[in-house]
Amino acid sequence: MLDTLRRIIQEVTGARDLDQALDVIVTRVKKAMDVDVCSVYMVDREHRQHVLMATDGLNAKAVGMVRMKDNAGLISLVGTREEPVNLADAPGHPQYLYFPESGEEQFHSFLGVPIIHHRQLQGVLVVQRHAKKKFSEDSVTFLVTIAAQLAGAIAHAEASGGISGLTKESKNRKRNVAPLQGQPGSPGVAIGTAVARFQIADLDSIPDRAVEDTRAEVTLFKKAVNGVRKDIQSMLSRMNEILPTEDRALFDAYLLMLEGSAITGDVVKRIKNGNWAPGALRETIAEHLRAFDAMEDTYLRERGEDVRDLGRRILSRLISDEPQTPKKYPLRTILVGEEITASMLAEVPVKRLAGVISVRGSSTSHVAILARAMGVSAVMGIEDLPVSRVDGHKIIVDGYTGRVYVDPPRGVREEFRHLLREEEELSRELHELRDLPAVTPDNIGIPLYVNSGLLADVSPSRRSGAEGIGLYRTEFPFMVRDRFPGEEEQFKIYRQVLKSFSPAPVTLRTLDVGGDKALPYFPIEEDNPFLGWRGIRISLDHPEIFLVQLRAMLRASAGLGNMNLLLPMISSVAEVDDALRLLRRAYHELIDSGVSISMPRVGVMIEVPSAVYQVRELARRVNFLSVGTNDLTQYLLAVDRNNARVASLYDALHPAVIRALQQIVDGARAEKTPVSVCGEMAGDPAAAILLLGMGIDNLSMSAANLPRVKWVIRSFTRRRARSLLKEALTFEYAHSVRNFLNAALEDAGLGGLVRAGR
Ligand code: PEP
Ligand code: MG
DSSP states (O other): OHHHHHHHHHHHHTOSSHHHHHHHHHHHHHHHHTOSEEEEEEEETTTTEEEEEEEESSOGGGTTTOEEETTSHHHHHHHHHTSOEEESOGGGSTTOOOOGGGTOTTOOEEEEEEEEETTEEEEEEEEEESSSOOOOHHHHHHHHHHHHHHHHHHHHHHHHHHSOOSSHHHHHSOOOOOOEEOEEEEOSEEEEEEEEOOOTTOGGGOOOOBOSOHHHHHHHHHHHHHHHHHHHHHHHHHHHHHSOGGGGHHHHHHHHHHHSHHHHHHHHHHHHTTBOHHHHHHHHHHHHHHHHHTOSOHHHHHTHHHHHHHHHHHHHHHHHTSOSSOSSOOTTEEEEESSOOHHHHHHSOGGGEEEEEESSOOTTSHHHHHHHHHTOEEEEOOTTOOGGGOTTOEEEEETTTTEEEESOOHHHHHHHHHHHHHHHHHHHHHHTTTTSOOBOTTOOBOOEEEEEOSGGGHHHHHHTTOSSEEEEETHHHHHTSSSOOOHHHHHHHHHHHHHHHTTSOEEEEOOOOBTTBOBTTBOOOOSSGGGSSOTHHHHHHOHHHHHHHHHHHHHHTTTTOOEEEEEOSOOSHHHHHHHHHHHHHHHHHHHHTTOOOOOOEEEEEEOSHHHHHTHHHHHHHSSEEEEOHHHHHHHHHTOOTTOGGGGGGOOTTSHHHHHHHHHHHHHHHHTTOOEEEOSGGGGOHHHHHHHHHHTOOEEEEOGGGHHHHHHHHHHOOHHHHHHHHHHHTTOSSHHHHHHHHHHHHHHTTOHHHHHHTO
């Protein structure tokens, strides 16, 4: 059963569009369960109806015709109850609705299960039999299992089909205007043209791309096929001497596949329909793989791998002549890919780059941080985006909400153009604040710093009007190398950062790798990386690495006196004691060798729940505390900060997080230790009101958010912020806190921040 399930899911995942996906589902499920009918009804939200979208067993003409209100019929009963309905005699049920065109009257038993994706009902999967007998428990669990897994695949197929293809008919098809949901990666809205990037070795990531000269493209393809044929023939002649005849059959099979018209003929057909050769090849290979996958015979099924291998060989021949990057990027390029890397981003001329969309990754991925530093909007972790179908299409990236619209209709485009104009207006207003201090109307100064981690960040940081760097993530210079940087190399980087802001303060954080931040040359394989070997734990276990970093930092600070040092992922006081011991050792060794330096101010990050409860003990040992709300939220709420599936549960305005913050501030104040916030929360204008009310001493955020937060600081007295905080602490839900703070921003005349940051 597991095998059947896996194959059905694979086939559906590879489907070109929703129609194909649904057809696969109904035929395969009907066969696997040995039933008389299998059908899928989908929700039509616009008309609040359930529509029969595919069937194997009912009258095919009824597809698209059978529609029922979402409060009538057995289908809606499944939908509203959101659980299986298993009946021996459906026509005898009071809620049964009869549609003569379906030919349904002959079937008695009925089993319907809901198809739910991200908590939303997408449709209902139904099986029926002639016999008047309930379905077995096994049948129910099978159908429930398959519906649960199909939900994501259906959403993906729906998104694929919603994007107009390269042929005329598909361009005329009704388009799906629902946005795709990912995670906000970098704030801002961008409207532009998608440029899909792909890995050469990965056939599945090849995008569709329109070609004008289809004849030339066919010639290119045939040349590539000939090249592969020659490769295989020469392999074959080499193997002749070593392998027995039967083992050489594989190569013969390859040649047969190339000679026969099935694969090559299909590719040529697709090229003639307007797709470039690599895209036509991807689609053809995927179709053939589906056929192999559906085979009962395991041996034959595994031959599908040979088809894939052949596809890859033709592709590498095709692509080796093809430039990887477009000759000319469109004016407003939106870079799209399964995994966009920092180097892909760097290839686009800065003026042409408008947005970034990556199927994998999160707001803390390297590329998202780089996008924020460059002021380019980004959406990450957008699982349902069919990358292969969007190249050259118009795309809207909403970096505030994590939404992406492909081929948006005019109304949506207008709405976003309006938003862009509002944003431009807002940034003009904010620009005027650049040189004004971050002081409340009752004259309390809250220094605003930037988070940084790349030298590329430094100039936008300065332009934003920041008063220093509140968090320099040293892991980034470690990530972009192929080995641990040596003391000299590190010294140069830290020196440059410290000097660029001197005399303003710069907080260098010691290495915080592990969790989701891996070093390519220091792989850590763990089942639970966020609860594993990360941050200070690695530094203390490897004093040889930690001491090099500390020495480089101390030497870099010589004569400048603006360096603060921050320790990440502290979960016990012993870790602080040990780190301070190593710091003192590095300091004294340098002093003994004649280097003239002073001991930096040292801080501890509060980002683990245990640190909240020992905040006073920690505060006593150091000069300042800095709250890492990204991790603190993750650990308090038990929500992986990178997991798109639980992203809606991740909210720094959760009442538990706010109370923890209040406890941290109270503890720090009792020890007279200053406390700052350097997680993303510090850059959220609504949250900034609460932090001001709590008495946080300074805030550190990405450069793009700094002017917004400055506006908040300059608009709210601490007194007012305190009373808003008091009320916010009485709420039980994160969304109530958000609504309440948004209303306060509107009241203060800062509605622009609410609208832009929807
Ligand atoms: C945090 O956890 O809030 C933080 C600032 O550190 P990082 O995002 O680098 O884990
Ligand atoms: Mg952290």
